[in-house]
Amino acid sequence: MSATPTLKPRLNVFLCAPRGFCAGVVRAIDIVEHALRKFGAPVYVRHEIVHNRYVVEGLKRKGAIFVEELDEVPDNGAPVVFSAHGVPKAVPVEAESRKLLAIDATCPLVTKVHREAEIHYRRGRKVVLVGHKGHTEVIGTMGQLPEGAVVLVESPEDVAALPFPADEPIAYVTQTTLSVDDMQEVVNALQEKYPQIAGPHKQDICYATTNRQEAVKEIAHKVDAFIVVGSPNSSNSQRLKEVAERNGCRRAQLVLRATDIDWSQLEGVASLGVTAGASAPEVLVEEILDAVGEKFELVIDTITTATEDVSFPLPRTLREKVA
Template identity: 55%
Template sequence: MKKELKIYLASPRGFCAGVKRAIEIVEKSISKFGAPVYVRHEIVHNKQVVEELKEKGAIFVDELSDIDDASRPVIFSAHGVPKSVPEEAKLKNLSFVDATCPLVSKVHRESEQLNKNGFDILLIGHKNHPEVIGTMGQLPKGSIKLIETKNDVDLLKENDFKKPLAYITQTTLSVDDTAEIIEALKNKFPKIKGPIKEDICYATTNRQSAVKEIASKCDMFFVVGSRNSSNSVRLVEVAKKAGCNKSHLMHSEKEIPFNEIENSEIIGISSGASAPEKLVQTLLNSLKRDRNVSIEEVIVAEEKVVFKLPKELN
C-alpha cells in the first residue's frame, strides 16, 4: 500500500508574461530570419529553455564580439542590457531585436527620468545580476548607487548626496526583504522619492504570495527553477521565511531527495518565472511513483498580462 502524500501546488507559478514574450521573440526570429540567430546572454535564466532554443537554431553568446556572422540578427535577453550594447550593435551594423521585459524597461525609463530631473539614484538589487548591470548601464557610470542590504543603508551618509534622493529596484527581489530596505531608507532619508508604481513585478509578487500562503503547512517545499534565476532563488527564501525550513531549489542537476520525502506527509511545489511547466509535471510524476498523491492547487491571483512583440516581428 502506497503512503498518502498531499501536495499543495502554488498558483501562479512558472512562466510570466515577460518570459513568454522573450522565448516567443527567439522562436519568431528563427522562423522569420532563418537559423541561426544569436542571443546575447541566456534569454531567460533556465537551462532547459536555453537548450531547446539551441536545438531550434539559437546561438548563445556572452558578448557581441563573440558573434561570428554579422549578417545574422542578435536578440538581447529579457533581463535588459546597458545602453552601450545597442550602441555597439549599431556600430557593427548588426540587426538586433530587444527582448527586454517591458517591466524592466519601465525601470530603465524611470532611472533616465529621475536623472534628467536632477535626482541622485539608489538601486536596490543584487550585484552582477544581468538586470542590475542593464539598469545601471542606462546612465553614465557613477549615476546609480547599488544597495543590496539594510546594512548598506546604514553605511550611507546624508552628505554623500548633493541632490534630492530617489530609489528604484530590481524587478525580481523578495517583496518582504525589499520592504525592509525601503523602510530603512525612508527612516534615514524621509524625503526620498520612490517609484509611483512599485518596481517589483506583478509575477514576482504573485509567486511569492502563493508560496507564503502554503509553505507553513508543508513538511517540505520545492521550487522548480535554475540556480541563476533570481526569482526562483527568492521563492526558496520566501518558503523558508514563511515557516518551511526544508525548502529546496530543484534545478537541473539536483536529485529529488526521496529519502527525506519518505517522512513527509505534505509537500508544497512552485516554480520560478522562467521555469517551464513540464518540469513541474515531471517532478509530480516522480512523486506519484512511490506515493498515493492528492494535489490541491492554491490560487492567489489570476494572471492575464500579455506583452506585445516588438514591431520587427509583427
C-alpha cells in the same frame, strides 16, 4: 501465494497558482522562436534569454546560439537578441555601430525601471538601485546611466553606509525579482534616512514575482516540505525558496529537473508544496510531480491566490507576418 503489493505512502501536494512562466518570459522565448522562423538559423542571443537551462537548451536545438558579448557575433546579417533581463545602453549602441540586426527582448517591466532611473537622473537626483550585485538585470539597469551615477544597495546596512546628506535630492528603483519583504526592509531604511526620497509610482517588483511569493506564503506554513522548480541562477526562483523557509517550511529545495530532487528532504513528509519560478516551464513541474508520484500516492490540490492575464506584444520587427 503472491506477495502483497507495497502501498505507497499518501502525500498531499499543494500546487501554487500562479506559478511558472510570466508574460515577460513568454515574450522573450517567443521572440527567439519567431526570429528563427522569420530569419532562419542561426539567431544569436546575448546571455541566457531567461535563467533556465532547460529553456536555453531547447532553443539551442532549434538554432539559437548563445553568446556572452557582441564581439562573438559575426557580421553576417544574422539577428542578435538581447535577453529578458535587459542590457546596458552600450550594448545596443555597439550593435548599431556594427549594423547588427538587434532585437530587444527586455521585459517591459524591466524597461520601466530603466526609464524611471533615467528620469530621476535627468531631474538631478542621485539614483539608488536596490538589487543583487552581479545579477544580469542589475548590470543592465546600472548601465543605463553614466558610470557612477547609480549606487547599488543590497541591505539596510548598505543604506546606513550611504554618504549622501539627508537633504540630497535622491531617488530609488529596484530590481524586479527581489523578495518583496527584503525589498521593503531596504526601502524602509532608505525612507528613514532620506525622508524626501522619491520612489516609483508603482512598485518595481513585477506582478509575477509578487504573485508567486504570495502563493508560497499561503501554503508554506501548512506543508512539511516545499519544492521550487527553477534554475539555481534564477533570482525569482531563489527568492521563492527563501520565502518558503521564512514562512514556516524548513525543508525547501530548489530543483531544475527531477534528477535534482533531494529525496532525503521528503522522508516522512505528509504534505508538500510545489511552485515554479517565472522562468520555469510547466513541463518541468509535471516531470517532478511524476517522479514524486513514483514514490508516493499523490493527492493534488491547487491553491490559487491570484489570476494573471498579462501579455506583452512582440517587437515591431517580428510583428509582420512570419513565413
